[in-house]
Amino acid sequence: MTEFFQSLGMSYEWAWTVATLTGIIVISLLVMFSVAMVIYVDRKVLGAIMMRRGPNVVGPFGLLQSFADGLKVFLQETIIPSAANKGIFLLAPIITFTVALAAWAVIPFDAGVVVSDINVGLLYILAISSLGVYGVVMSGWASNSKYPFFSAMRAAAQMISYEVSIGFVLVCVVLFAGTFNMSGIVMAQQGHGFGFINGFFVNPLLFPMFVVFFISALAETARAPFDLTEAESELVAGYQTEYSSMSFALFWLGEYANILLMCSLCTLLFMGGWLPPVEWAPLYYVPGIVWFLLKTFFFFFLFSWIWATVPRYRYDQLMRLGWKVFLPMSLIFVAIISGYLMATGHFS
Structure with a gap:
């Protein structure tokens, strides 16, 4: 990624800094999205083992339930x-x-x-x-x-x-x-x-x-x-x-x-x-x-x-x-x- 930003005309120091910050932001967002998804998976697995449905209303198959819960706590x-x-x-x-x-x-x-x-x-x-x-x-x-x-x-x-x-x-x-x-x-x-x-x-x-x-x-x-x-x-x-x-x-x-x-x-x-x-x-x-x-x-x-x-x-x-x-x-x-x-x- 550093080489990509250098190709845009940046010096090595600036290219390395921007590449590192970009990597941190991308991975942080991916981890946060993964957390939202695994909370959903957690609840669906628990629901299946306990013979109940789990989240299935908010969004298709209940996929948006974690985001709805996040919005709820944010507004509290x-x-x-x-x-x-x-x-x-x-x-x-x-x-x-x-x-x-x-x-x-x-x-x-x-x-x-x-x-x-x-x-x-x-x-x-x-x-x-x-x-x-x-x-x-x-x-x-x-x-x-x-x-x-x-x-x-x-x-x-x-x-x-x-x-x-x-x-x-x-x-x-x-x-x-x-x-x-x-x-x-x-x-x-x-x-x-x-x-x-x-x-x-x-x-x-x-x-x-x-x-x-x-x-x-x-x-x-x-x-x-x-x-x-x-x-x-x-x-x-x-x-x-x-x-x-x-x-x-x-x-x-x-x-x-x-x-x-x-x-x-x-x-x-x-x-x-x-x-x-x-x-x-x-x-x-x-x-x-x-x-x-x-x-x-x-x-x-x-x-x-x-x-x-x-x-x-x-x-x-x-x-x-x-x-x-x-x-x-x-x-x-x-x-x-x-x-x-x-x-x-x-x-x-």
Whole structure:
């Protein structure tokens, strides 16, 4: 894109700046549109599993329901509790939403289709995703209400617990790929399985880590059965209890943007990203971004399916799974995988 703007007579500096800003705007709009669509998909999948229709009135097949809901919350009044810390109360959803979008800067949708193809893209995602807890904690504290505060404490402990396991899973992937660059990790999966399957998920050493990452992604995004931060049975609505109008909508947008991010990471780290499922020449005629989107929405379907069918964990079960199962398991696999790679001369 930089070369295109240079062809229009711009200097390299201006062309790079305009190209980067254009990429940020385009990807942000695409993510926002995708969030609106996956909310619709979420409700339709839930409706189908629960044997009801789901949205089917606003627009053809109910496709405009998410946009109608967005317009509704936009027109509502923003109510701030009298005892709340007004500045932090309003800043919390903005931070949640902004952090959720910032992580998409290093996500490659296809070969070369990425805003910033940095060498430490995976570390950048890990750092940015860990910042999401600040918006939740700030909202819980600033609301000056016990239910949001309890939810914020749960969210902080939950996200920290499962980020540790996710970090060790990412170490396992990096050991096999030999790079932190997201595009490099995808290309390292080409023909990885039996010489013709594109993806790390078929590797016997990485498949358990794939399962751990997927389940940890559910907990990291506070998705069922780990939605203890929004448990209506004891916390009303969790950290969002005192929020209304667009401030409430920003939390939802940030949450679904994070869910899509985790689905895309499952695709990029284990399922071959934009590569076709197998090494067969005709499949490469399909644009890479199509494969990427199909795999990402497949994982989102699994997220919705689990939400509709798996009962919510208790909080002690959630913590036990993270600290007593996933953490030791991921540590052991880091040792096993690094030992295997050294023994087979992978690093040489």
